Structures are given as structure tokens and as C-alpha cells.
Amino acid sequence: MPHSSSIQHVDISGCFLQVADAEIRQFCESGQWASLVTLRLPKSLPCKAPTLKSLEVLATHCPFLIMLVLNLELTADNIRAARKVIEQTPPLQHKLRKQVLQRLEEDDLHDVFRLGVMVAEYLDHFFPFLKGLKPLDYGAEWWNGIGDILKTYRQRRSQQQ
Incomplete structure (x- = not known):
């Protein structure tokens, strides 16, 4: 991908992609996605997928992002680590409107309700104007x-107010 802040749409589908937080x-930090409006990434493999940390990075470096599809x-x-982040950072006023998220199946999510509340707090902290949260296939009820x-x-x- 060329170094350019004029990239507005990244839409990759039909494959597995090994893109994680790093x-x-x-x-984002190189400025390649500074003008990004839409980011749609396909499913990732376990242990090589973005975590909630990536949402903070996108919120900080992609101010024009309004549509995000991410696994x-x-x-x-x-x-729990993400919860600590929101305790240490001021809320953002990011204008993201729609997120389509999927979580990889993890068998260590025993306290599903409490963890769901933590994820909601995290999303609200970085994307307070989020109007649409659409789940993909797995975990739709959650x-x-x-x-x-x-x-x-x-x-x-x-x-x-």
C-alpha cells in the first residue's frame, strides 16, 4: 500500500487476513489511513487478529472513519486490559457511526455479562456517537x-445535557 493520506476506503474480503494490532x-501511525472513511477487513486467524487495542488506535488516528468492519x-x-485503558485516557469524540464486529470464539469468556459491559464501556469511551453495532455470524446475541x-x-x- 503506498504511503498516502488520501486513502479513503479499504475493503478486503473473500479471504483470511493475518492483521493484528501491530x-x-x-x-495508522504511518499516516496511511489518516483519511480513511471505510475500513472493512476479513476474518482473521486466532492469535493473529486485532483486539480492542486496535479500536483505540483507529479512533485516535482515523478521525474520518465512519464505517468499520472488523473481526x-x-x-x-x-x-480487562482494555478496561484499564479507558480508566487512564480521556474519552474521545470520534464520529464513527457504524461498526460490524465479530469476535473469535474463545472458551475463556466465562463471565459473559460482565465482559460484555466492559466492551460496551470501551466502545462508548472511544466512539460515543456510534449508532449501529451489527454483529456478524458468531455471537450475535452477545x-x-x-x-x-x-x-x-x-x-x-x-x-x-
């Missing part, structure tokens, strides 16, 4: 619950 950080590797450990939590956060914010 690669997403590299594209996340969610484990109890990386969800993601729909997170979407409901995000709606509640938005309603409370609007009542406080």
Missing part, C-alpha cells in the same frame, strides 16, 4: 446486548 498500528479476538484478559447497553449510555448522556 499491523493496524503501523498503518476481533476477544479474551477475558484483553477485555453483540446485540452490547448494542443495547450503548443505547442506554447515549440516552443517559442526552438526558444530562
Whole structure:
């Protein structure tokens, strides 16, 4: 991919892609995705997939991003680590409107409800204007619950204003 901040759409599908946090950080910090509006990445293989850290990087480096399709590797450990990040960083006012996310199946997600609330807090922290959270095939009920939590956060914010 050439070094250019004029790239607005990255849409890769029909394959497995080994892109994890380090690669997403590299594209973002190099300025290659500074003008990105749409990012659609295909499924990744376990242990070589983005985590919630990538959402923070995208929120920080891709201010024009409005559509994101990403396969996340969610484990109890990386969800808890993400929780620490939001305790240490100020909320962003990113304008992302729609996310389509899929989580890789992980057998260590025993406390599904609490971890779902943590993911919702993380998404709300970096993407407070997120209106659409669409799950892909696996874990749709879990993601729909997170979407409901995000709606509640938005309603409370609007009542406080």
C-alpha cells in the first residue's frame, strides 16, 4: 500500500487476513489511513487478529472513519486490559457511526455479562456517537446486548445535557 493520506476506503474480503494490532498500528501511525472513511477487513486467524487495542488506535488516528468492519479476538484478559485503558485516557469524540464486529470464539469468556459491559464501556469511551453495532455470524446475541447497553449510555448522556 503506498504511503498516502488520501486513502479513503479499504475493503478486503473473500479471504483470511493475518492483521493484528501491530499491523493496524503501523498503518495508522504511518499516516496511511489518516483519511480513511471505510475500513472493512476479513476474518482473521486466532492469535493473529486485532483486539480492542486496535479500536483505540483507529479512533485516535482515523478521525474520518465512519464505517468499520472488523473481526476481533476477544479474551477475558484483553477485555480487562482494555478496561484499564479507558480508566487512564480521556474519552474521545470520534464520529464513527457504524461498526460490524465479530469476535473469535474463545472458551475463556466465562463471565459473559460482565465482559460484555466492559466492551460496551470501551466502545462508548472511544466512539460515543456510534449508532449501529451489527454483529456478524458468531455471537450475535452477545453483540446485540452490547448494542443495547450503548443505547442506554447515549440516552443517559442526552438526558444530562
